[in-house]
Amino acid sequence: MLNYSTLDEKALLMLLQQQDDHAAFSELYDRFSHFMLAYAQKITQNQDEAKDIVQTIFVNLWSNRTQLSVKGSLFNYLITSVRYGFYKLIRSKQVVSKYEADLQQYLSEERDTTDEYIQERELMERLERLAESFPDTMGKVFVLTYFHQLGPEEIAERLHISVRTVQNLLSQAGRRARLGIGLAIALTLMAPQLTEKQTIENKIKKFLILP
Amino acid sequence: MNEPTDLIDKYLAGKCTAEERALLLAHFNRYFDQQQDSLSAEDLNLLSQQTWSAINNQIRESNEPNSTRTKRIRWTPHPILRWLPYAAAILLVATAIMWYSLRDTPANFLQESTQVADIAPGGNRATLTLSDGSKIDLSEAQTGIISDHERIVYEGDNTEIASFSAAGAYGLQLTTPNGGTYQVTLPDGTKVWLNAASSLTYPSHFDGRDRVVTFSGEAYFEVAKDASKPFRVMSRGQQVDVLGTKFNISAYPDDDVTKTTLIEGSVRISSADKAGGEASLLLEPSEKAELKNGRLTKEHVDADNEAAWRTGVFAFRSERLESIMKKVARWYDVDIELQGDIADRTFTGTVSRYENISGVLETLALTNLLSFEIDGSKLIVKSK
Numbered sequence: 001m002l003n004y005s006t007l008d009e010k011a012l013l014m015l016l017q018q019q020d021d022h023a024a025f026s027e028l029y030d031r032f033s034h035f036m037l038a039y040a041q042k043i044t045q046n047q048d049e050a051k052d053i054v055q056t057i058f059v060n061l062w063s064n065r066t067q068l069s070v071k072g073s074l075f076n077y078l079i080t081s082v083r084y085g086f087y088k089l090i091r092s093k094q095v096v097s098k099y100e101a102d103l104q105q106y107l108s109e110e111r112d113t114t115d116e117y118i119q120e121r122e123l124m125e126r127l128e129r130l131a132e133s134f135p136d137t138m139g140k141v142f143v144l145t146y147f148h149q150l151g152p153e154e155i156a157e158r159l160h161i162s163v164r165t166v167q168n169l170l171s172q173a174g175r176r177a178r179l180g181i182g183l184a185i186a187l188t189l190m191a192p193q194l195t196e197k198q199t200i201e202n203k204i205k206k207f208l209i210l211p
Numbered sequence: 212m213n214e215p216t217d218l219i220d221k222y223l224a225g226k227c228t229a230e231e232r233a234l235l236l237a238h239f240n241r242y243f244d245q246q247q248d249s250l251s252a253e254d255l256n257l258l259s260q261q262t263w264s265a266i267n268n269q270i271r272e273s274n275e276p277n278s279t280r281t282k283r284i285r286w287t288p289h290p291i292l293r294w295l296p297y298a299a300a301i302l303l304v305a306t307a308i309m310w311y312s313l314r315d316t317p318a319n320f321l322q323e324s325t326q327v328a329d330i331a332p333g334g335n336r337a338t339l340t341l342s343d344g345s346k347i348d349l350s351e352a353q354t355g356i357i358s359d360h361e362r363i364v365y366e367g368d369n370t371e372i373a374s375f376s377a378a379g380a381y382g383l384q385l386t387t388p389n390g391g392t393y394q395v396t397l398p399d400g401t402k403v404w405l406n407a408a409s410s411l412t413y414p415s416h417f418d419g420r421d422r423v424v425t426f427s428g429e430a431y432f433e434v435a436k437d438a439s440k441p442f443r444v445m446s447r448g449q450q451v452d453v454l455g456t457k458f459n460i461s462a463y464p465d466d467d468v469t470k471t472t473l474i475e476g477s478v479r480i481s482s483a484d485k486a487g488g489e490a491s492l493l494l495e496p497s498e499k500a501e502l503k504n505g506r507l508t509k510e511h512v513d514a515d516n517e518a519a520w521r522t523g524v525f526a527f528r529s530e531r532l533e534s535i536m537k538k539v540a541r542w543y544d545v546d547i548e549l550q551g552d553i554a555d556r557t558f559t560g561t562v563s564r565y566e567n568i569s570g571v572l573e574t575l576a577l578t579n580l581l582s583f584e585i586d587g588s589k590l591i592v593k594s595k
Contacts, residue, residue, distance in 0.1 A: 011423065011445065018384070018412045018425045019447050020464075029266070033259045041258070042246050043239075051262045058266045063273065067344075083239065087219050099242060103215040106238045151420070181252050189248055 034184035053085035330568040336391030342381035355394030360416035389544035400435035407541040472517035
């Protein structure tokens with residue numbers, strides 16, 4: 001069935017790049033915009049700036065679709081683009097941003113380099129851990145489909161549920177959106193050390209009232 | 212030592228060393244984690260909706276000055292157009308004379324006038340685009356290519372067109388212009404005949420769980436049997452899943468209907484409808500599925516008729532004039548304007564595609580219902 005919500009990002013990118021398919025573009029936005037906006041909002045602490053950064057990324061994705069080549073996962077590509085957009089934004093400002101001042105301070109400090117390399121972790125790892133903490137299998141289905149490019153059959157096999165269950169979850173737009181928002185917010189809440197795991201789980205469950 | 216602004220500028224220019232990148236990222240992550248979380252689920256949802264409409268407004272605005280883009284692509288390529296102004300002048304004079312002298316014998320009029328102003332049919336024209344973006348104009352003396360996981364050759368004499376390193380899959384695209392047709396044998400043995408103004412994208416090697424190609428325009432597919440790897444054709448709003456079979460798809464961006472006709476075997480057609488629901492149908496031989504405004508329907512048809520273009524004829528069976536003229540426009544690479552309330556009139560007939568445009572026009576004129584006129588680069592069709 002051509003249900004855009006169950007297509008993997010490779011197929012969506014193909015449709016976008018070769019058929020100018022706006023529905024595929026829209027589906028990619030639905031999948032990733034919450035993560036990008038939550039990420040951009042947290043780093044900028046400003047909704048308008050977050051919106052501008054994400055808007056620029058998607059407008060470029062559409063306008064340059066034919067030349068675009070994404071290596072690795074689209075999620076990583078988009079999150080990296082948010083970071084890039086953030087740096088561009090602060091450099092375009094006349095005044096020194098809070099971030100730049102903080103960076104100045106950081107650069108003058110003594111640092112333990114091994115620790116810093118550990119910090120270069122993938123958001124994807126955080127996402128996977130988050131998915132584990134969600135009620136029933138929905139979080140896992142969501143993450144496996146949209147971030148690991150697995151088809152409904154493979155997910156069903158891996159999680160010991162029926163293909164129909166996987167498809168049902170993915171085609172329920174409202175449920176899917178809530179899950180995406182929940183994951184996106186939880187992702188930005190997630191402290192790197194994971195010491196406050198319990199608090200985070202509680203916070204997730206608070207706004208994630210699942211049917 | 213690094214100044215923060217220098218470091219950021221280097222990052223933006225893509226000139227950071229690996230160490231500098233790690234340093235910047237480490238700080239970014241630390242700073243990120245220190246920031247407050249101020250966004251609620253409702254705020255985030257609202258922000259996402261606002262951003263989406265802002266994106267679409269910006270895309271729409273930037274498209275407006277370029278709205279002629281598709282038109283330009285449609286009309287520039289064919290050299291025959293250079294002759295059209297002269298041809299038009301001659302045809303107009305001829306029309307004027309014939310109009311008076313032969314008003315009552317339309318067939319005759321066309322036979323005479325089209326001898327002076329005619330347009331040659333399409334031929335074997337196509338462009339092959341490789342994964343690095345380079346484009347190869349394929350020989351007009353050849354009719355098809357064979358593509359396998361190592362190289363691409365002409366079907367006629369095995370001349371090599373391109374080759375790749377054996378490992379990996381590369382994206383390839385075969386595109387026909389208006390007035391072009393070409394045939395390709397894919398790496399799995401599937402054969403595809405592309406009609407005019409069509410494009411097929413496929414990998415040099417089908418290495419996934421299924422064989423996926425994307426497609427727009429019109430094509431006839433003969434899919435090689437492989438039960439373990441379903442063959443899937445993705446076009447705008449529609450997906451066709453097959454095992455081994457023969458079928459024809461017409462999915463032009465400027466048509467509001469996508470048609471899939473099954474000649475042999477069985478296929479499943481699926482669509483995404485506007486309401487976000489799903490629809491899917493199983494086609495049996497001699498059935499045609501139509502996808503219009505997200506709705507899928509099917510009917511029984513003469514399947515050979517639907518795929519007749521591949522054997523070198525235009526075959527119309529109670530077909531709307533608008534649809535007939537779109538086919539003529541694509542094959543003869545002319546612009547066509549229908550004047551008056553004639554788009555919905557239907558016509559039946561068969562004409563060779565390898566004749567000049569007059570062949571089709573003559574046949575249509577035999578009905579005594581239509582007249583033709585050339586204005587600039589445009590063929591105007593009127594009611595008689």
